[in-house]
Amino acid sequence: MDDEPLSDWAERRDAKIGRLRAVPLVPGESLKGSHLNPEAPRAIQRWNGYTWEPYGFASDLAETRRILYPEAFTPPAAVSAPQPLRSGTGRHRKPR
Structure with missing residues (x-):
């Protein structure tokens, strides 16, 4: 199996640090499309490299x-x- 070097993986992981996502705060439902329940409040979470934090x-x-x-x-x-x-006198011009 051809594994990538650990340094390449770490660079890819670190590039995602600071990414934001929104989680709808709707009881009893799991994460779904953002267009569902447009009036529902949402928690904004930030990726810190290991887990999503508030x-x-x-x-x-x-x-x-x-x-x-x-x-x-x-x-x-x-x-x-x-x-x-x-x-x-460009070719798109009409002659005078």
């Missing part, structure tokens, strides 16, 4: 997504106004 709390799915994916909710950078077409 990190935070979210009141519903929308707040959970803002915590887990902050880059999706940041406003885009200001976009400059489009530049008018310059005169030229």
